[in-house]
Each structure stands twice: as structure tokens, then as C-alpha cells.
Amino acid sequence: MNPTASKSANPRSSSRAARCARWFIARGPLWQRLIRSAISLGIVLISVMPIARFIGVALQRLNYPFELEWIEGGSVGHIQVAMSGHQLYREPSFDFTPFIYPPLYYYVSALPSYVLGLGLLAPRLVSFASILGCFALLARWVRDETGDTAAGFAAAGLLAAVYQLTGLWMDLARVDSLFLFITLSANVLARSTHTVRRAALVGALLTASCFTKQLGIPLALPALVFLTLRSFRLGVVATLSAGATAALGALVFGLSSHGWIFYYLFQLPAHHEVEWSRLLPSMQTYFLGVTLPLTVAGLALLCGFGFPGKNWKEWIYSALFVFVGVTSSYLPYLKSGGYVNGLIPAYAALSLAAGIQLGNLRRRKREPTAMLGVVGPAVFTALLLAYQCAALAYDPNAALPTPADLAANEQALQRMKKLPQPLFVTASAHWNRISQEHGV
Numbered sequence: 001m002n003p004t005a006s007k008s009a010n011p012r013s014s015s016r017a018a019r020c021a022r023w024f025i026a027r028g029p030l031w032q033r034l035i036r037s038a039i040s041l042g043i044v045l046i047s048v049m050p051i052a053r054f055i056g057v058a059l060q061r062l063n064y065p066f067e068l069e070w071i072e073g074g075s076v077g078h079i080q081v082a083m084s085g086h087q088l089y090r091e092p093s094f095d096f097t098p099f100i101y102p103p104l105y106y107y108v109s110a111l112p113s114y115v116l117g118l119g120l121l122a123p124r125l126v127s128f129a130s131i132l133g134c135f136a137l138l139a140r141w142v143r144d145e146t147g148d149t150a151a152g153f154a155a156a157g158l159l160a161a162v163y164q165l166t167g168l169w170m171d172l173a174r175v176d177s178l179f180l181f182i183t184l185s186a187n188v189l190a191r192s193t194h195t196v197r198r199a200a201l202v203g204a205l206l207t208a209s210c211f212t213k214q215l216g217i218p219l220a221l222p223a224l225v226f227l228t229l230r231s232f233r234l235g236v237v238a239t240l241s242a243g244a245t246a247a248l249g250a251l252v253f254g255l256s257s258h259g260w261i262f263y264y265l266f267q268l269p270a271h272h273e274v275e276w277s278r279l280l281p282s283m284q285t286y287f288l289g290v291t292l293p294l295t296v297a298g299l300a301l302l303c304g305f306g307f308p309g310k311n312w313k314e315w316i317y318s319a320l321f322v323f324v325g326v327t328s329s330y331l332p333y334l335k336s337g338g339y340v341n342g343l344i345p346a347y348a349a350l351s352l353a354a355g356i357q358l359g360n361l362r363r364r365k366r367e368p369t370a371m372l373g374v375v376g377p378a379v380f381t382a383l384l385l386a387y388q389c390a391a392l393a394y395d396p397n398a399a400l401p402t403p404a405d406l407a408a409n410e411q412a413l414q415r416m417k418k419l420p421q422p423l424f425v426t427a428s429a430h431w432n433r434i435s436q437e438h439g440v
Contacts (some may be wrong), residue, residue: 006261034306038368039378040150046165046386047157050301051135054160056390057399058171062124064401065155065434066409072173073430074099078106079113080433089257094424100268103253105175123173130181131170135159137184138352144191145314146359154385155355158294162347169341176344179213184348187321190223190238199234203241211249214265215345218328226317272335281333290391293384294347297354298322306360318356325349358385
């Protein structure tokens with residue numbers, strides 16, 4: 001047998017082995033690879049801790065039979081109307097007066113309610129699944145941007161870490177988490193869109209975001225701008241798709257509600273006055289205090305740090321998403337009645353920025369043989385991430401309803417049984433419903 005022939009019998013496998021060898025050498029000495037792997041593992045573990053803490057709290061709150069905040073019961077009332085086939089937006093009355101939110105969350109939550117029954121569990125499950133999806137989408141966005149899986153985990157962990165700071169609302173029967181999930185889905189899809197069909201889907205998702213919360217209107221801008229920069233045709237298709245589906249939805253709900261939907265979604269919120277006295281105290285509390293590293297990461301991204309010239313389109317996209325996400329969330333918070341749950345999209349944008357900047361720092365060129373050059377940036381990012389997560393840490397038990405809370409609610413139901421019938425509970429429509437279920 002010819003030995004020369006046997007060596008060249010499989011050139012494909014030999015070239016594959018050569019590529020693997022070159023990759024292994026390019027990764028640097030063994031001690032560098034071990035250090036980088038250890039730091040990556042540390043970043044992942046630091047990031048998973050706030051996610052695990054949130055999941056543990058949320059699972060214990062999912063099936064709590066009473067309201068965890070003052071609008072959850074009203075959400076169930078909206079779901080009940082949606083399940084009955086009646087119009088959500090109507091003239092206000094004692095029987096039902098809708099919130100100032102678009103309808104999609106209520107219709108989505110109605111689907112599991114057909115299986116699980118009308119109550120708080122189904123809409124909470126929608127919110128819980130949505131926020132888990134947000135963690136995954138943030139991680140995907142950062143990984144695609146930086147090529148760093150650990151940085152993706154960091155972005156997801158930072159969003160989970162602000163759970164208490166944003167009022168413990170991510171898992172509640174509220175529109176916020178589903179809205180953020182649809183918004184991030186549209187943007188992550190836009191980053192990988194190269195066909196007309198996918199561009200049309202991006203536009204439809206942006207409309208779905210707007211029909212979940214009005215904040216979707218300004219947050220549609222980054223994806224549309226990015227697609228237009230990438231391809232004018234794709235930008236036009238996405239814009240036309242968003243415009244057409246939004247116009248169709250507005251027409252259907254406008255006609256069926258006799259115009260009441262526009263009154264609740266736009267006219268009423270326009271009357272909320274901006275309380276400028278809250279500007280400086282709230283900036284100190286929510287952006288310049290414990291979350292200062294997040295804010296600095298956002299500012300660094302806006303300044304273009306870590307983006308080479310060839311990636312200017314990606315930089316404009318990410319920077320625009322961060323800028324619009326923060327400003328369009330923060331300004332409504334300053335209005336009368338604004339609450340910290342409104343800042344969840346802002347923190348999602350800042351978490352994205354932090355993940356991208358962490359990945360950029362970890363992949364910066366450094367002296368291959370210098371210990372400090374290899375370890376310094378990576379260790380710095382890991383320590384900064386650990387500090388931010390530690391500063392946002394909270395006691396999970398403080399987020400859970402106590403046995404005394406449950407006993408107080410049940411005692412209130414018992415007292416209501418002794419009152420003259422029928423009852424009309426003005427504090428919460430949810431009490432009317434559960435009172436009937438308990439035979440009041």
C-alpha cells in the first residue's frame with residue numbers, strides 16, 4: 001500500500017484538523033484559556049443568581065388567590081369581558097370601566113383562562129412566561145452582538161436583578177411583561193431579517209407591541225430605522241406592515257367601540273400632568289444610585305464605545321433602542337400616577353447596553369503574554385457585574401405574601417358575608433367576583 005496515497009486519502013479531515021489546530025493555538029496558552037473560562041463561568045453564575053431568585057419568588061406567588069397589587073383584579077375583570085365576547089371599550093359605568101391600556105394582554109390571557117379558569121393564575125402565568133422570554137431574548141441579542149454567551153447571561157441577570165426596584169411587578173397580572181416580550185421579539189427578529197417575509201413579520205410584531213401598551217409606538221422606531229439602513233426595501237416593507245396592521249386594528253376596535261378606545265388610550269392619558277418636581281429625586285434613586293453602573297453602560301454605548309466603524313449600523317440600532325427605551329419609559333413615569341413598573345423597559349434597555357459593553361471589554365485586544373493584559377479587563381467586568389447584582393439584591397421573603405396577609409383577606413370575606421346583600425365593593429371589582437364565588 002502506498003503510504004503517500006493513504007495520507008492524502010481524506011484531505012477534508014486533514015484540513016479540518018489543521019483548522020482546529022490553528023483555532024487552538026489562536027486561543028493562546030493554556031493558562032490564558034483556563035483563566036478566561038473561569039471568569040466566564042463566574043459571570044454566568046453571578047448572572048444566574050438574580051434570575052433564580054426571581055423565579056423562586058414568582059413561583060410562590062403565582063397561585064396566591066388574592067391581589068398582590070391594586071390593578072390585578074381589574075385585569076381579571078377585563079379578561080372576563082374579553083371571554084364573554086363583549087366590547088372592552090365602552091361608556092364608563094358601575095358595571096365596568098376599562099383601563100387606559102390597549103387590549104392585547106387581556107385577549108392573550110383569556111386563552112389560558114379557558115383552561116385554568118377565570119382568575120389570577122392565568123394572567124400571572126402569561127406575565128411569568130413573558131418575562132422569562134425577555135431574559136432569553138436579551139441574552140440572545142447580546143450574544144449575537146458580541147459573540148459572548150457569558151455577556152448574554154449578564155444582560156438577562158441584570159434585568160432580573162431590578163425586580164424589586166421596579167415594584168415586584170414582572171410576574172403580576174399586568175400588561176408590562178408581555179409588552180416587553182413582544183417588543184424584544186420584534187427587535188431580535190429585526191437584527192436577523194434579510195427577507196421581505198421576515199420584515200413584514202417584524203412590522204406585525206411592532207403593531208402587537210403597540211396594542212399591548214402605548215409605549216410600543218416610540219419603541220417601534222429603532223427596528224424600523226435599522227431595517228431601513230440595512231435595506232431600504234426591507235424598511236419600507238416593515239413600515240407598511242406595521243402601518244397596515246395598526247390601521248386595521250384601530251379600524252376594528254374604533255368601529256366596534258364607537259370610538260371609545262381612542263378616548264381611553266389617548267385622550268385620558270393626555271390629561272395626566274407631568275410632575276417635574278419628581279425629576280431630580282427620581283433620577284438619583286433610579287439611575288444615579290444603586291443602578292449607576294447600568295447608567296454608565298448605557299451612556300458608554302450611546303457614545304459608541306466598543307463599536308468599530310464597520311459596525312456603525314449595529315451601533316445606531318443599539319444606541320437608538322437604549323435612548324428611546326430609557327426616555328420613553330422615564331418621561332411617562334414623571335406624570336401623575338406614574339409608578340416604577342413603567343421603568344421596566346428602561347432597565348431592559350440599560351441591561352442590553354451593559355451586556356454589550358461587558359462583551360466588548362472582554363474581547364478587547366490585549367498583550368497575549370501579559371498576565372494583567374489578559375486578566376485585567378475580564379476581572380474588572382466580572383467584579384462590576386457582581387457589585388451591580390449585589391447592590392440590587394433583596395430579601396425574597398419580603399416579596400411574598402405572609403400567612404397573616406392570607407388570613408386577613410379570608411377574614412374580610414367572612415365579614416362581607418354578614419353584610420346586607422347584594423354588595424358593591426368600590427375598592428376592587430375583584431372582590432365582587434370572589435365574593436360571589438365564596439357565596440357572599
